[in-house]
Amino acid sequence: MLSLLRGSLSILGFLALWEIAARSGLVPTDYFPAPLLVGETLVAEIGRGEIVSAFVATFLRALIGATAASLLAIAMALLAARYAIVRRAFDPIAEFLRPLPPAALVPLAIFFLGLGWKLYGFILVFACFWPVYLNAAQALAATPRVQVETARSFGYGDWAILAHVRLPAALPTIFIGVRMAASIGLIAAIAAEMIAGRDGLGFYLMDAGLSLRVPETFAGLVAAMVAGLLINALVMVLRALTIGWHVQLTRMEAGA
Amino acid sequence: MTVPVLNATNVTKSLGGTPIIGGLTLSAEQGEFISVVGPSGCGKTTLLTCLSGLRNVDAGEVSFEGQKLDGPPDGMALIFQDYSRSLLPWRRNVDNVLFGMRRMTGVSAQEKRAKAMEMLAAVGLSKFETHFPWQVSGGMQQRVAIARALAARPHLLLLDEPLAAVDAQTRADIQDLLLSLARQFQKTCLLVTHDVDEAIYMADRVIVLSNRPTHVIADLQVPLPKPRDQIATRSEPEFLRLREKVLTLIRSMRTAA
Numbered sequence: 001m002l003s004l005l006r007g008s009l010s011i012l013g014f015l016a017l018w019e020i021a022a023r024s025g026l027v028p029t030d031y032f033p034a035p036l037l038v039g040e041t042l043v044a045e046i047g048r049g050e051i052v053s054a055f056v057a058t059f060l061r062a063l064i065g066a067t068a069a070s071l072l073a074i075a076m077a078l079l080a081a082r083y084a085i086v087r088r089a090f091d092p093i094a095e096f097l098r099p100l101p102p103a104a105l106v107p108l109a110i111f112f113l114g115l116g117w118k119l120y121g122f123i124l125v126f127a128c129f130w131p132v133y134l135n136a137a138q139a140l141a142a143t144p145r146v147q148v149e150t151a152r153s154f155g156y157g158d159w160a161i162l163a164h165v166r167l168p169a170a171l172p173t174i175f176i177g178v179r180m181a182a183s184i185g186l187i188a189a190i191a192a193e194m195i196a197g198r199d200g201l202g203f204y205l206m207d208a209g210l211s212l213r214v215p216e217t218f219a220g221l222v223a224a225m226v227a228g229l230l231i232n233a234l235v236m237v238l239r240a241l242t243i244g245w246h247v248q249l250t251r252m253e254a255g256a
Numbered sequence: 257m258t259v260p261v262l263n264a265t266n267v268t269k270s271l272g273g274t275p276i277i278g279g280l281t282l283s284a285e286q287g288e289f290i291s292v293v294g295p296s297g298c299g300k301t302t303l304l305t306c307l308s309g310l311r312n313v314d315a316g317e318v319s320f321e322g323q324k325l326d327g328p329p330d331g332m333a334l335i336f337q338d339y340s341r342s343l344l345p346w347r348r349n350v351d352n353v354l355f356g357m358r359r360m361t362g363v364s365a366q367e368k369r370a371k372a373m374e375m376l377a378a379v380g381l382s383k384f385e386t387h388f389p390w391q392v393s394g395g396m397q398q399r400v401a402i403a404r405a406l407a408a409r410p411h412l413l414l415l416d417e418p419l420a421a422v423d424a425q426t427r428a429d430i431q432d433l434l435l436s437l438a439r440q441f442q443k444t445c446l447l448v449t450h451d452v453d454e455a456i457y458m459a460d461r462v463i464v465l466s467n468r469p470t471h472v473i474a475d476l477q478v479p480l481p482k483p484r485d486q487i488a489t490r491s492e493p494e495f496l497r498l499r500e501k502v503l504t505l506i507r508s509m510r511t512a513a
Contacts, residue, residue: 075359146342153328154408155359164355245346249390255344 065124077136135177278469294465
C-alpha cells in the first residue's frame with residue numbers, strides 16, 4: 001500500500017514537472033503539450049468516440065491473437081514433448097523462423113491475405129507463438145525425473161503423465177511465455193495497424209501524428225499504455241487463478 | 257512352498273556401459289521386512305529401479321507375485337528419498353495422496369477422498385489435508401509420501417533411503433511409524449539404506465551388497481524381539497553383534513575397492 005502511494009507520488013511529480021516545463025516555455029508546447037491539455041484532449045476524444053473504437057479494436061486483436069497463439073503453441077509443445085520425432089522435426093524450423101521480426105512480414109502478408117482480419121490473425125499468431133512455444137517446450141522437457149517415475153510406479157501411462165504431471169509442472173514457465181506473448185501481441189497489432197490498418201490505435205496514432213495533431217497523438221499514447229496495462233493485468237489474473245500455488249510458493253520462498 | 261512376493265534371479269544391469277548389478281539374487285516372502293545395505297555407490301538405487309520395474313534388467317529375471325516384471329506392476333509402491341520432489345507441489349496433501357490411487361477403479365470420487373483422508377490420519381496428518389506439501393516440514397512431507405504409497409494398497413513397499421534427508425529425531429519417529437504401519441497393513445517391505453543401524457532396527461532380514469557390479473554377499477536373519485524399541489532394541493547384544501558384523505563386511509569392501 002505504502003509502495004503504491006510512493007509510486008503514485010513519483011509519477012505525479014513527473015507529470016507536475018512536465019506541466020511546469022510546458023507552461024514556462026522551457027519546452028516547445030507544439031511538440032510537448034502539457035499533461036493537462038493531453039488530459040482534456042483525451043476526454044474530448046473519448047466523447048467523439050473514435051479513440052474508443054480504436055482502443056477496442058486494437059485490444060481485441062491483441063487479446064484474441066495472443067490467446068489463439070498461446071493455445072496453439074501449448075498444443076504444439078505438448079506434441080513435441082510426447083513425440084520426440086515432432087520435436088526433432090519442428091525445432092529446426094522454429095530456430096529458423098523465430099528471428100524474423102513479425103512487422104517485416106506485413107507487406108508479403110498483405111499480398112497473400114489482403115487487409116482484413118486474416119492479416120492481423122497471421123501477424124499476431126506468428127509474433128505471439130514463439131515465446132509460448134519455446135518456454136513450454138523447454139519446461140515440458142525438464143520435469144523432475146522422480147515425479148515422472150513416481151507417476152509411472154502408480155500406473156500412469158505416457159499421456160496421463162503429460163496431463164497430470166508434466167503440464168502442471170510446466171505451467172509456471174509457460175506463463176512467462178504467455179505474459180511475453182500478451183505484450184508482443186499489442187506491439188504486433190499496433191505495428192500492423194500502422195502499416196496496413198484502417199482502424200485501431202496504430203492507425204489512429206499514424207493519422208494524428210502525420211497531420212500534426214500533437215495532443216491527439218499523445219492521447220493515443222495514453223490509450224495504448226492503458227491497453228498494455230490491461231492486457232498484462234488479465235494475464236496476471238489468469239495466472240493467479242491457474243497457478244495460485246506457484247504465486248504463493250514464490251512469495252514464501254522470497255520470505256515475504 | 258508359497259510364491260515369494262518378490263523374486264530376483266541372477267539380475268545383471270549396466271548403465272551407459274558401466275556394469276552396476278552383477279548376478280544378484282534375492283527374494284522377499286509375504287510380510288517380511290527386508291533391509292538392503294551396501295557400500296556407498298554400490299548401485300542400491302539402480303537395484304531398486306530394476307526391482308520396481310521402472311528399468312528393465314539386462315539379464316536374469318525379476319518377478320512379482322509369480323509374474324515376470326515388464327514395467328511397474330499393480331500392487332507395488334515406491335517411497336523415494338527425494339520426497340520434496342516426488343510430491344507434486346500444485347496438489348494439496350490430500351490430492352497428492354489421491355494421486356497414488358489411480359489404479360483404484362470402480363470407487364466413487366467421494367470414497368476415494370475418504371480413503372485418502374484415512375491414510376493421512378494413519379500417518380498423523382489429519383490437520384494438514386488442505387496444506388500444500390511445501391507448507392509443511394520435511395518429516396511431514398515424507399509422511400504424505402508414505403500415505404500416498406499406502407493409499408495405492410500395495411502388497412509390497414519399496415523404500416529408497418526414505419529417511420536420509422530428515423533430522424535424527426524425525427527419522428526415529430518415522431522409522432517407528434513405518435514399522436507399525438507395515439504391521440498394521442501387513443505389508444511386505446524392502447528398504448534400501450546406507451544406515452546400518454537403521455537397516456538392522458527395521459528389518460527381519462538384512463541383505464548386504466558388494467561393491468559394483470553388486471551382488472549379495474550376506475543374508476542375515478535379525479532375531480530381535482518385536483515390536484522394536486528405539487532404546488531397548490538398539491542396546492540388545494544381538495543388535496550390537498549384527499551391527500559389528502555388517503559394518504565389518506562393509507569396511508572390508510571399502511578397503512577392497
